[in-house]
Structure formats: structure tokens, C-alpha cells
Amino acid sequence: MKATIRTARLLLRPLAWDDLDAFTALLHDPDVRRYLCDDMLLPPSTVEGFVAQSDGLDSKGLGYWVIEEPGRDPFAGIVGLTDPHDEFPLMKGGTEVLIALAPVAMGRGIGREALEGVCAEAQRLGIRRLVGGVDMPNRASHKLMTRAGFVAIGENEGPAWMNTIYERLLGDDQGAPDRLT
Numbered sequence: 001m002k003a004t005i006r007t008a009r010l011l012l013r014p015l016a017w018d019d020l021d022a023f024t025a026l027l028h029d030p031d032v033r034r035y036l037c038d039d040m041l042l043p044p045s046t047v048e049g050f051v052a053q054s055d056g057l058d059s060k061g062l063g064y065w066v067i068e069e070p071g072r073d074p075f076a077g078i079v080g081l082t083d084p085h086d087e088f089p090l091m092k093g094g095t096e097v098l099i100a101l102a103p104v105a106m107g108r109g110i111g112r113e114a115l116e117g118v119c120a121e122a123q124r125l126g127i128r129r130l131v132g133g134v135d136m137p138n139r140a141s142h143k144l145m146t147r148a149g150f151v152a153i154g155e156n157e158g159p160a161w162m163n164t165i166y167e168r169l170l171g172d173d174q175g176a177p178d179r180l181t
Helices: 017-028 030-036 044-060 110-124 139-147
Strands: 011-014 063-069 073-082 095-101 129-135 151-157 162-169
Touching (some): 017 030, 017 073, 030 095
Antiparallel strands (some): 063 073, 129 162, 151 162
């Protein structure tokens, strides 16, 4: 079962079916979908598939978490740990980290804090290698990955853009997040 994770400022709670409307709105925001969804409006069935995927990964402690900033934003974005995409060979053998921030949450360090929270949870789960892909023109996400301790290891062609593939190796010296469940 996915844990609820608390960081200094954030609550990362497992994505639920009740979040479907907010999740769809996030993925339909032009600033989010530009890179994350290759600028396509995803049909409701695709977004429902992401929620189902998260449920399916629950037994491994993986899936998607809603990023909440208590007292400020109940849905600041989504962060996730999933099985990597098959089309990116450099990701093979790793666990993929994904993040999508609402535009109002960008530029305040929330992305880095959320990534750190799931990285610590991944380590607690015994995961040793995290990977992620970032579209080449997405400068903000490149900075975020680097600030969160990821290192570029190569490139793969993506559906719309070339992707830089990032990796973060987890060791025994990483701190663990506070677990609520």
C-alpha cells in the first residue's frame, strides 16, 4: 500500500478516484500539458487509466501521490513512482519518477520537496535506481531534476521531443520521510 508522506511543507497523499476532476484539470492546463502530454488534451478515459495504474501499483508501494500544501493548496500537483516506459531503453532496470505541478505552485520549491519525499520513500521501499525523462525544451524540469540530485545519462527520442534521461542512485545515507500510514 502506498504510504502518505509528509515533508517540511507538503503532504503527499495517494491519488484517489475522488481526485479525478482535479487531476484532469491539471493535465489539461496548457502549461502542464505542453510537455507532459505532448500538448494533447487527454480524453477522460486516459486520465482514468492513470488513476487505475496508480491503484494497480499500490501493492508495490508505487503509484501517484497528490501534492498538497496544507493551508494553501489542496492540489498543487502530482508526483509518482511507476514502472518505466518501454520506449526509453536507458530507463530499463529503474523506477520512473514523474511530476506535474499546477502553474500556481511553480517556482516555490514545491517540486523539489515533493521529489525528495518520493525519493526517500523509494529508498525505504528498497529501490536503488530512479529514472526520469524530460523533454529537451522543458528548461524548468531540467533544473528541477538537477536540483533534486538527478544526473543526465543520455537521450532518447520521445513522441514529440528528444528527451534527456536522468538517473538518481539511492544509497543508505538518504533520509526517510515521515510516514503517516
